[in-house]
Amino acid sequence: MNNIKSRILKLAKSDTDRIEKAIEKNLENEKGIVADAAQYIIFSGGKRLRPLLMILSARLCGYKGENDDLFSIIFEYLHTATLLHDDIIDGALIRRKKRVANKVWNTRTAILTGDFLLARSLSVAALMKKSEAISVMAGIMEDMAKGEIEQLNRQRDITLSEEDCIFIIKCKTAVLIEGACKIGAIISDAKQEKTNCIAKYGYNIGMAFQMADDLLDYTSATSVLGKETGTDLKEGKLTLPLIYALNAAEPEDKKKIESIITNKDFNEKNFNILVRLLHKYKGIDYTRNKAEEHIKIAKKALETFEDSDTKEILSLIADYSMLRKS
């Protein structure tokens, strides 16, 4: 795992450096509380995965321009804006091992910082002068809002189906990563077939990433994860491992699971019982298998492109999406 991660970091170093510089440059003239809050979260150790995927997708599709680094920050801003608003909505306390912005400052500042980053992402997107890219971006923003809305509407709702879980995973995570890859192709004037393939790659690693994330909430230690284990459940979010196990469980165990889900103040003992039941009813295995299927599809979608260093990094990122521990 660490081997894959270090290879990705090494191979992508020059691109991630360019992304950092593009963000710094784009924000350098901003002052005041919201600029501080924006920088606090933007420079809090995000992996720059989304901008990196846009840059790599563009290169894979033969991008010849000079603004891929600038355009890539759209996706970091969109991502960060949703994190800011989500942390308020979820009542989260920790993000990337740091206090969330709405606790360091306050809810108002976090809302406005999110709005500012949304606006700035659109300002940068407008520079692409590509209607299709704007449509994609609008679709991403709308789906992301809808995913959050569905999640909020369905808190602690034990009738949530597997299909509902998939919808939430798609909206929360996959559409943004898909969109980053797709826009990489669009700015390169790639043929439709190639655009579709790189979008497919993005969608599928996005699905795998979120599934891995949902698993981590039940399998990781807080010190590694950078936020509390069991956070999803505390926030009333029922994810795939849980829903699968709930549907597969024997009546008595089903009751146990339901009582833990519906109790907002479950303790560590309850949580450990739940994790055991998730293993017993294959909720963990099932989710892991699903994620692995998505990775296979993602890697298959890359086959349409000729071999290159860029393709290799994208393939490594697909592998990494499932292996990561934080």
Add this chain to the structure above:
Amino acid sequence: MNNIKSRILKLAKSDTDRIEKAIEKNLENEKGIVADAAQYIIFSGGKRLRPLLMILSARLCGYKGENDDLFSIIFEYLHTATLLHDDIIDGALIRRKKRVANKVWNTRTAILTGDFLLARSLSVAALMKKSEAISVMAGIMEDMAKGEIEQLNRQRDITLSEEDCIFIIKCKTAVLIEGACKIGAIISDAKQEKTNCIAKYGYNIGMAFQMADDLLDYTSATSVLGKETGTDLKEGKLTLPLIYALNAAEPEDKKKIESIITNKDFNEKNFNILVRLLHKYKGIDYTRNKAEEHIKIAKKALETFEDSDTKEILSLIADYSMLRKS
């Protein structure tokens, strides 16, 4: 005043009906809490001023297409999204004589509803397929966030200058109205000179509208205004009438004004003293004169266009911006 209002309503009736229908159609498939919250605020008696101005501007510039009603809702959504977020930020209780959405539902729902409407406005904007319009929209969103940020940063800050007040008025209100008019010209492929004139009209009535709004907070009765009088001051917002009077006041009166501004829990007696001082030091008159100047510039900007019913409504709206009582 009522005469002007009823003439505008009569002349614009077919357009405002089209706007209502376009919004209803655009939202008809949305379900759940956020759709309810969106409809609650969208259909809470807003005047549809911004979409109407876009439609009228397009017509004045010779728009030949069939989607002006659809495109116009962008501006109602943008406006409504900012109202939703602002009401959370300001801790407001009443909007348009109804409880604010974040009290009817909760903060989370209001944030997401705002995000959804922002996203939807971009989805509609993408249909215009005009890069320039997207740039204008991005600029609007960014300025609006910056205006709110500045207002938040400068709460109860008695060093706020007249220039700072003007910046906030511009960002909060004028850029959106300017943008609605400008995009009306852009979708009509108007010549640059006409685009500039209608944008100038929009900017200046936007300035007048906000100044009139700031005045109402000191001069209107709650029952007419639809929200509590003195709300701005309670929220720590120092507006032009106040800043002008503060700078013009004799030392003793200045102290009085400052002590009321800095006291979050001022009572009605304090407020009445303040209003008297605002009159005494011409803060009300000065702001009214400024607003009237903007209206003159707006009407002057219309002169470049041939006379028509459309031009007449725009001219009436300019007059109305200053005369309105709520």
